[in-house]
Amino acid sequence: MTNFVSSIVFVLAATSFFSLSTGELRDKLTPTQPLADDGGALISAAGNFELTFFSPADSSNRYIGIRYHANSDHVVVWVANRQRPVISRSGRLSVTTNGTLIVTEDNSTVVVWSSSSPALKIPVARLLDNGNFVVMEAGSSDERSSYAWQSFDFPTDTLLPGMMLGWDLDTGVSRNLTAWRSASNPAPGDYVAGLDRQGDPQLFLWNGTRPYWRGGPWNGLRFSGVPDMAAMEPGNDLGVYYEFLIDPSQVFYWFGMRNPLIISRLVMNHSGLLQRFLWIHEKSNWVLLGHRPKVEDPCDKVLSPCGQNAFCKCDAGHAEPEASPVVDICECLQGFHPKDTKDWTRGCARETTMLKECGNRADGFFNLSNAKLPDTSRSTVNWTVSLEQCKDLCLNNCSCTAYASSNISGVVSGCINWTTDLTDLMVYTGEPGQDLYVRQLAVDSGHSHRGNLVTVIVASVLAICIVAIAVTACWIWRMKKRRRHFDDKAESKDLDLPVFHLSTIIDATVNFSIDNKLGEGGFGPVYKGKLGNDQEIAVKRLSKSSSQGVDEFKNEVILIAKLQHRNLVRLLGCCVQGGERILVYEYMPNGSLDAFLFNEAKSTMLDWQRRYNIIVGIARALLYLHHDSRFKIIHRDLKASNVLLDKDMNPKISDFGMARIFRGDDSEVNTRRIVGTYGYMSPEYAMDGTFSIKSDVFSFGVLVLEIISGKRNRGVYQSALHLNLLGHIWNLWQADNASELIDKSIGPSVSTAELMSCIKIGLLCVQERPGDRPTMH
Numbered sequence: 001m002t003n004f005v006s007s008i009v010f011v012l013a014a015t016s017f018f019s020l021s022t023g024e025l026r027d028k029l030t031p032t033q034p035l036a037d038d039g040g041a042l043i044s045a046a047g048n049f050e051l052t053f054f055s056p057a058d059s060s061n062r063y064i065g066i067r068y069h070a071n072s073d074h075v076v077v078w079v080a081n082r083q084r085p086v087i088s089r090s091g092r093l094s095v096t097t098n099g100t101l102i103v104t105e106d107n108s109t110v111v112v113w114s115s116s117s118p119a120l121k122i123p124v125a126r127l128l129d130n131g132n133f134v135v136m137e138a139g140s141s142d143e144r145s146s147y148a149w150q151s152f153d154f155p156t157d158t159l160l161p162g163m164m165l166g167w168d169l170d171t172g173v174s175r176n177l178t179a180w181r182s183a184s185n186p187a188p189g190d191y192v193a194g195l196d197r198q199g200d201p202q203l204f205l206w207n208g209t210r211p212y213w214r215g216g217p218w219n220g221l222r223f224s225g226v227p228d229m230a231a232m233e234p235g236n237d238l239g240v241y242y243e244f245l246i247d248p249s250q251v252f253y254w255f256g257m258r259n260p261l262i263i264s265r266l267v268m269n270h271s272g273l274l275q276r277f278l279w280i281h282e283k284s285n286w287v288l289l290g291h292r293p294k295v296e297d298p299c300d301k302v303l304s305p306c307g308q309n310a311f312c313k314c315d316a317g318h319a320e321p322e323a324s325p326v327v328d329i330c331e332c333l334q335g336f337h338p339k340d341t342k343d344w345t346r347g348c349a350r351e352t353t354m355l356k357e358c359g360n361r362a363d364g365f366f367n368l369s370n371a372k373l374p375d376t377s378r379s380t381v382n383w384t385v386s387l388e389q390c391k392d393l394c395l396n397n398c399s400c401t402a403y404a405s406s407n408i409s410g411v412v413s414g415c416i417n418w419t420t421d422l423t424d425l426m427v428y429t430g431e432p433g434q435d436l437y438v439r440q441l442a443v444d445s446g447h448s449h450r451g452n453l454v455t456v457i458v459a460s461v462l463a464i465c466i467v468a469i470a471v472t473a474c475w476i477w478r479m480k481k482r483r484r485h486f487d488d489k490a491e492s493k494d495l496d497l498p499v500f501h502l503s504t505i506i507d508a509t510v511n512f513s514i515d516n517k518l519g520e521g522g523f524g525p526v527y528k529g530k531l532g533n534d535q536e537i538a539v540k541r542l543s544k545s546s547s548q549g550v551d552e553f554k555n556e557v558i559l560i561a562k563l564q565h566r567n568l569v570r571l572l573g574c575c576v577q578g579g580e581r582i583l584v585y586e587y588m589p590n591g592s593l594d595a596f597l598f599n600e601a602k603s604t605m606l607d608w609q610r611r612y613n614i615i616v617g618i619a620r621a622l623l624y625l626h627h628d629s630r631f632k633i634i635h636r637d638l639k640a641s642n643v644l645l646d647k648d649m650n651p652k653i654s655d656f657g658m659a660r661i662f663r664g665d666d667s668e669v670n671t672r673r674i675v676g677t678y679g680y681m682s683p684e685y686a687m688d689g690t691f692s693i694k695s696d697v698f699s700f701g702v703l704v705l706e707i708i709s710g711k712r713n714r715g716v717y718q719s720a721l722h723l724n725l726l727g728h729i730w731n732l733w734q735a736d737n738a739s740e741l742i743d744k745s746i747g748p749s750v751s752t753a754e755l756m757s758c759i760k761i762g763l764l765c766v767q768e769r770p771g772d773r774p775t776m777h
Contacts, residue, residue, distance in 0.1 A: 061085035099123035117149035166252035172565025220409030306330035307347025362442035370433035390415030567621035594640035701765025710743030
């Protein structure tokens with residue numbers, strides 16, 4: 001913190017002597033050469049891009065951004081301070097002596113934006129010819145690995161060649177395209193383009209948290225739902241090529257240009273369209289190559305227009321909506337019938353119920369060719385097997401509804417298995433699609449016809465007899481059960497993640513044995529279990545007596561299912577059946593942090609290095625929730641008992657039942673229902689019901705001070721003054737006796753600098769006024 005402050009002071013002092021003026025053409029910044037808003041700019045070496053202050057059309061606000069330099073229209077491709085403009089022309093971009101970029105205004109007295117990167121000795125910030133603005137050590141090579149910070153890691157609304165879209169799984173950071181709010185306001189809007197990691201990763205467009213278009217999974221050549229990408233594959237003229245990388249640490253898509261003289265960009269625009277443009281030098285103009293969704297195509301303009309188990313007949317994407325009513329473009333899969341011919345969004349149902357004895361391998365598959373693959377969010381993927389092995393995997397799984405190859409480039413390979421209804425399915429005419437093999441039950445395909453005929457006759461006679469004997473009682477019973485069944489089914493569908501059968505949970509926990517009970521949470525008990533594949537799990541069973549638990553249950557499932565970070569507990573699935581509401585998590589063998597911190601015997605296992613790593617891990621998770629995930633999420637119940645420890649004592653935040661998603665520009669929300677744990681609650685939340693990211697920051701500060709001291713905030717210290725832990729630590733800090741608060745269990749091997757820094761951060765985070773607390777950046 002001291003180094004950062006001193007660096008800023010140095011830069012602000014230096015700017016009175018040095019500035020990049022209008023007449024200079026440079027591609028880099030140094031601590032002694034900032035960029036002022038006086039018409040000056042950084043120009044990349046070949047003159048492709050410029051970094052400068054600008055005002056959007058119909059706006060006087062000033063932003064620092066990257067735009068095309070050689071092109072006459074100077075289209076902006078990246079904005080630094082998109083959430084906080086400079087009001088006048090007093091803006092200045094500087095790089096501090098430790099390598100932090102800052103944008104200031106009002107004669108450099110107010111910081112409106114800053115970057116975050118490791119400290120450097122001799123930093124330099126350079127604008128590269130590919131449009132990437134990088135910070136690195138002076139004299140280092142121009143390789144990605146040498147960048148301490150780069151704008152390509154923080155895309156705004158535009159994807160340039162070489163810029164990656166996707167996930168860094170080690171840090172949990174996702175790189176999405178977020179549209180401007182309007183043509184005159186670059187602040188983040190509602191429309192987002194990115195990759196969803198559930199199942200086989202897919203390209204999605206979201207409006208807030210609601211998906212409204214799906215590009216499908218990557219099939220080795222293109223996204224399954226974007227067939228016109230084939231026009232830009234090798235052998236075609238436009239010179240665009242695509243890359244997709246997936247491994248245990250990352251999932252990324254990017255594109256490049258075979259001819260560097262051809263310029264292309266992918267833009268998420270403020271009206272919700274993902275557009276690809278190509279610059280035509282002869283015309284000095286941008287040409288629109290394509291867009292998604294195709295509003296002129298009834299199959300593409302909305303998500304899943306034909307519902308589940310049906311496909312939309314897409315005629316090269318050129319059909320006019322008025323000429324193609326849904327009834328003419330939708331068709332059930334073979335072996336299915338429409339649920340409602342007047343409302344195709346309800347989809348189709350099987351004409352024959354899947355038999356329990358499906359394992360006899362009598363079922364077959366029919367090939368739906370030239371298809372856009374169905375939603376793979378809940379599919380399973382095996383990248384190593386052949387298509388024939390994929391068929392066997394599906395045939396041997398009674399829940400498998402379809403299979404397809406995951407890679408059609410070169411030799412067809414890999415396997416996708418679906419175990420749910422098939423949704424958002426299309427069949428293309430005149431454009432390349434993919435083969436989808438849909439399960440056809442033996443009774444539908446003609447196998448065992450005689451045996452099935454006898455079965456049908458006997459079942460029909462028995463059904464008539466049963467109805468005739470007990471029609472009234474059966475009707476009443478069925479109505480009650482049907483209502484409960486539909487409620488369960490609807491809830492399971494809404495939760496959108498793998499669903500465990502109740503019998504599987506009962507087997508795993510030995511019928512919720514008391515010997516397997518790990519503890520009791522706010523809404524019910526938690527059990528240890530073991531699945532059939534020997535995977536250990538933690539089972540959170542919602543108490544049936546909880547009046548508010550169902551809402552928190554749904555909230556937790558919906559949130560955690562969308563989050564991926566190494567410091568967040570991983571949700572494996574859920575169970576919604578027969579009145580039961582159950583969450584299945586990865587098992588954390590070391591339990592919760594409070595069991596170590598506040599236990600005299602166990603606390604000795606937490607030396608300073610482990611405590612410091614736990615603090616850093618929690619901070620990373622909150623940074624992800626507040627700033628780096630697709631949604632801004634406030635946890636609202638961060639405490640020691642909600643931090644779990646894995647086998648290596650790495651922290652993982654759990655229990656998202658109270659969490660809230662912030663939408664758009666929301667900075668704080670007020671509620672009449674105060675939930676959480678006193679002692680960790682911020683004052684404004686406990687007293688007025690107002691919460692924001694600064695509420696989580698307060699809880700984090702309390703947690704940091706508890707980790708250092710080994711004491712609970714709820715206790716009373718210095719009893720004559722009736723101080724809680726925070727007041728006690730503040731008194732020690734002011735008296736320069738902060739060392740007295742350190743937990744004796746930590747031992748002698750302590751980094752004093754790290755310790756004092758953490759205490760200072762903890763105290764900054766628990767300041768009474770939210771505006772005085774830092775963010776997690």
